[in-house]
Amino acid sequence: MTAPPKQPFRWPVRVYYEDTDAAGIVYYANYLKYLERARTEWLAAMGFALAELELQHAAVFVVHRVEIDYRRPARLGDALTITVAPVEVGRSRVVVLQDVHQEETVLTNARVTLAYVARDTWLPTRMPAPLLSCLENAA
Amino acid sequence: MTAPPKQPFRWPVRVYYEDTDAAGIVYYANYLKYLERARTEWLAAMGFALAELELQHAAVFVVHRVEIDYRRPARLGDALTITVAPVEVGRSRVVVLQDVHQEETVLTNARVTLAYVARDTWLPTRMPAPLLSCLENAA
Amino acid sequence: MTAPPKQPFRWPVRVYYEDTDAAGIVYYANYLKYLERARTEWLAAMGFALAELELQHAAVFVVHRVEIDYRRPARLGDALTITVAPVEVGRSRVVVLQDVHQEETVLTNARVTLAYVARDTWLPTRMPAPLLSCLENAA
Amino acid sequence: MTAPPKQPFRWPVRVYYEDTDAAGIVYYANYLKYLERARTEWLAAMGFALAELELQHAAVFVVHRVEIDYRRPARLGDALTITVAPVEVGRSRVVVLQDVHQEETVLTNARVTLAYVARDTWLPTRMPAPLLSCLENAA
Numbered sequence: 322m323t324a325p326p327k328q329p330f331r332w333p334v335r336v337y338y339e340d341t342d343a344a345g346i347v348y349y350a351n352y353l354k355y356l357e358r359a360r361t362e363w364l365a366a367m368g369f370a371l372a373e374l375e376l377q378h379a380a381v382f383v384v385h386r387v388e389i390d391y392r393r394p395a396r397l398g399d400a401l402t403i404t405v406a407p408v409e410v411g412r413s414r415v416v417v418l419q420d421v422h423q424e425e426t427v428l429t430n431a432r433v434t435l436a437y438v439a440r441d442t443w444l445p446t447r448m449p450a451p452l453l454s455c456l457e458n459a460a
Numbered sequence: 461m462t463a464p465p466k467q468p469f470r471w472p473v474r475v476y477y478e479d480t481d482a483a484g485i486v487y488y489a490n491y492l493k494y495l496e497r498a499r500t501e502w503l504a505a506m507g508f509a510l511a512e513l514e515l516q517h518a519a520v521f522v523v524h525r526v527e528i529d530y531r532r533p534a535r536l537g538d539a540l541t542i543t544v545a546p547v548e549v550g551r552s553r554v555v556v557l558q559d560v561h562q563e564e565t566v567l568t569n570a571r572v573t574l575a576y577v578a579r580d581t582w583l584p585t586r587m588p589a590p591l592l593s594c595l596e597n598a599a
Numbered sequence: 600m601t602a603p604p605k606q607p608f609r610w611p612v613r614v615y616y617e618d619t620d621a622a623g624i625v626y627y628a629n630y631l632k633y634l635e636r637a638r639t640e641w642l643a644a645m646g647f648a649l650a651e652l653e654l655q656h657a658a659v660f661v662v663h664r665v666e667i668d669y670r671r672p673a674r675l676g677d678a679l680t681i682t683v684a685p686v687e688v689g690r691s692r693v694v695v696l697q698d699v700h701q702e703e704t705v706l707t708n709a710r711v712t713l714a715y716v717a718r719d720t721w722l723p724t725r726m727p728a729p730l731l732s733c734l735e736n737a738a
Numbered sequence: 739m740t741a742p743p744k745q746p747f748r749w750p751v752r753v754y755y756e757d758t759d760a761a762g763i764v765y766y767a768n769y770l771k772y773l774e775r776a777r778t779e780w781l782a783a784m785g786f787a788l789a790e791l792e793l794q795h796a797a798v799f800v801v802h803r804v805e806i807d808y809r810r811p812a813r814l815g816d817a818l819t820i821t822v823a824p825v826e827v828g829r830s831r832v833v834v835l836q837d838v839h840q841e842e843t844v845l846t847n848a849r850v851t852l853a854y855v856a857r858d859t860w861l862p863t864r865m866p867a868p869l870l871s872c873l874e875n876a877a
Contacts, residue, residue, distance in 0.1 A: 337639055338649070339489065339632045341482035343536045344792075344857070348478060349801040350770035354617045357767075361615055371616070372676030375761075384766040388805045394860065397482045398650030440761070443811065476778055477788070478771040483653075483718070488662040489631035493756045496628075500754055510755070511815030514622075523627040527666045533721065537789030579622070582672065617765060621758035621814045628756065675760045 327459065329406035329418075330366065332359035336399040346394035352429055353387065356419045359403035360433075367455045378449060379440045385414075386434040393428045395421070401428070407460040413437045413445035415456055466598065468545035468557075469505065471498035475538040485533035491568055492526065495558045498542035499572075506594045517588060518579045524553075525573040532567045534560065540567070546599040552576045552584035554595055605737065607684035607696075608644065610637035614677040624672035630707055631665065634697045637681035638711075645733045656727060657718045663692075664712040671706045673699065679706070685738040691715045691723035693734055744876065746823035746835075747783065749776035753816040763811035769846055770804065773836045776820035777850075784872045795866060796857045802831075803851040810845045812838065818845070824877040830854045830862035832873055 334355050342348040360382075361371055375381055395401055402422045409416035414436050421429035439446040448456070473494050481487040499521075500510055514520055534540055541561045548555035553575050560568035578585040587595070612633050620626040638660075639649055653659055673679055680700045687694035692714050699707035717724040726734070751772050759765040777799075778788055792798055812818055819839045826833035831853050838846035856863040865873070 335636075335640075337632070337636050338481040338483065339487060339635060342477045343480035343482070343484050344477065344798045344800070345482050346800075349804070350478065350767045350774075353767035353770065354615070357617060358613075358615050362613075370676050372674070375675070381761045383761070383763075383811070384808055386805075386807050387766070388803075390803050391801055394800070396650070397653070398648050474775075474779075476771070476775050478774060483659045483661070485661075488665070489628045489635075492628035492631065493754070496756060497752075497754050501752075509815050511813070514814070520622045522622070522624075522672070523669055525666075525668050526627070527664075529664050530662055533661070535789070536792075537787050616759045616761065617767065619760035620755045621760070621762050622755065623760050626756060 327406070329404040329420075330359065330363040330459075332362045332403045332405070334358065334401045334403055336395055336397055336401065338397065340395075341397050346396055347399075349391060352389065352391070352421060352431070355401065355403050355421060356431055356433060359405050359419060360417065360435075363405040367452075367459070369452050369455070374449075374452075375440065380437055380446055380448075381440055382415075382435045383438055383443075384433060385436045387431060389429060389431040391429055393423075393426060395423060395428050399423055407456055408432075410453070410456045410460045412447045412453065466545070468543040468559075469498065469502040469598075471501045471542045471544070473497065473540045473542055475534055475536055475540065477536065479534075480536050485535055486538075488530060491528065491530070491560060491570070494540065494542050494560060495570055495572060498544050498558060499556065499574075502544040506591075506598070508591050508594070513588075513591075514579065519576055519585055519587075520579055521554075521574045522577050522582075523572060524575045526570060528568060528570040530568050532562075532565060534562060534567050538562055546595055547571075549592070549595045549599045551586045551592065605684070607682040607698075608637065608641040608737075610640045610681045610683070612636065612679045612681055614673050614675055614679065616675065618673075619675050624674055625677075627669060630667065630669070630699060630709070633679065633681050633699060634709055634711060637683050637697060638695065638713075641683040645730075645737070647730050647733070652727075652730075653718065658715055658724055658726075659718055660693075660713045661716050661721075662711060663714045665709060667707060667709040669707055671701075671704060673701060673706050677701055685734055686710075688731070688734045688738045690725045690731065744823070746821040746837075747776065747780040747876075749779045749820045749822070751775065751818045751820055753812050753814055753818065755814065757812075758814050763813055764816075766808060769806065769808070769838060769848070772818065772820050772838060773848055773850060776822050776836060777834065777852075780822040784869075784876070786869050786872070791866075791869075792857065797854055797863055797865075798857055799832075799852045800855050800860075801850060802853045804848060806846060806848040808846055810840075810843060812840060812845050816840055824873055825849075827870070827873045827877045829864045829870065
């Protein structure tokens with residue numbers, strides 16, 4: 322008997338003029354903003370606000386690598402859903418898969434590698450145990 | 461006998477896709493980025509790099525007020541010139557006029573009020589004497 | 600007997616890393632993005648999606664003037680509320696007051712003048728009657 | 739006898755407050771803006787302005803895929819150099835390598851896949867012969 326597959330976290334995003342460009346579509350860099358909003362809300366939903374991690378632990382998540390495929394464009398007014406699903410969790414490193422959906426259509430797939438680093442040295446540091454535990458359970 | 465009118469500082473900016481929106485023009489918030497690039501380069505040209513002011517004096521310029529009139533749109537590929545002309549200089553406060561030109565045409569006029577504040581208290585603080593002196597001479 | 604004062608439209612915004620800058624606060628241009636998100640949702644709540652106005656009427660709202668006072672900074676993780684209250688409504692022009700609140704504190708006040716323009720000529724054009732009527736009722 | 743290795747195109751970028759975030763470094767999405775500025779200037783230097791391609795050929799370059807490694811952070815005031823080197827050129831597709839340098843240090847490496855698409859159908863279309871020829875020579 323296996324556990325049912327875990328559902329990825331989902332976060333809704335509306336496309337505004339700020340997100341689009343003169344080609345009439347969402348500008349490619351702006352998807353990375355959407356991805357981060359969803360990751361921030363995913364961590365917050367587990368009880369870990371980024372602003373507090375920074376204040377209490379003097380540590381921040383930084384992005385080490387992004388692979389992103391832009392399959393179909395999003396446009397002004399679109400209602401998108403951004404997903405977050407952790408696929409690898411280490412003591413100071415998380416890899417997440419993140420998709421951008423418009424209803425049933427996948428517009429974009431991304432794989433994002435995050436490192437948890439100390440703000441003064443900018444070197445990887447071990448995540449607080451409750452955070453690590455939450456991420457391991459989510460993966 | 462009066463001194464000849466001072467020439468405002470000028471800074472060139474190219475319009476890229478990142479600056480535009482789905483209406484085909486530069487997105488209104490992005491002009492404020494252009495204005496700040498020009499102010500940063502104007503201060504740097506006088507010998508005051510913002511990153512060093514922050515490191516050495518633990519102080520930053522923050523914007524207290526912007527009045528901006530959008531007269532004509534800028535578009536993808538346009539070569540713009542951003543001007544900076546100080547019109548009021550106080551010990552912890554500067555007001556500058558900033559225009560956005562495309563060749564001879566003025567696209568945008570702005571009046572920006574800046575305060576020089578301490579980074580820890582976020583309260584106005586007196587500018588270093590050499591900076592104040594430079595600004596007074598420029599006004 | 601007078602009508603009770605109308606409540607301004609309210610729209611919530613969360614501050615993410617994308618909105619902040621190295622001074623640790625929300626970057627001044629990014630408030631204009633918040634203001635536009637709120638205006639877009641305000642129009643959508645009255646039944647007027649900007650993307651449809653552009654498709655059906657070949658017209659867009661453009662910003663003609665912004666006056667904005669930055670009173671207190673917003674920071675990473677803040678939960679803000681953006682308001683929209685129309686104060687002048689003409690056939691091709693609307694002026695709105697927009698505040699940014701954090702709980703009971705007003706961080707920013709803005710007055711934004713919008714023009715409704717034809718996309719081909721970029722000249723002011725009369726708003727569709729239902730839109731104009733809605734705006735007049737809201738003012 | 740072989741030709742000397744081709745030098746990649748280089749484009750300078752200054753880091754302003756707009757580019758940074760509350761962690762004190764350049765926000766990860768903003769590197770994609772730098773990459774696009776460099777690609778735009780690279781094409782312009784070969785005689786192909788994006789705005790003209792869109793007007794004359796009703797075609798645009800869109801990004802299909804980005805792989806980007808963030809090795810070291812850039813900070814406020816840094817003077818960066820962005821490179822562009824084409825590594826694969828097809829009739830409607832180009833792959834470029836793009837690095838972000840600060841003096842001799844590589845901060846970021848990216849591999850970007852671009853498609854040349856018709857603006858109405860959003861389907862890949864053959865590049866104009868002079869553009870294709872220039873890209874093939876540069877690769």
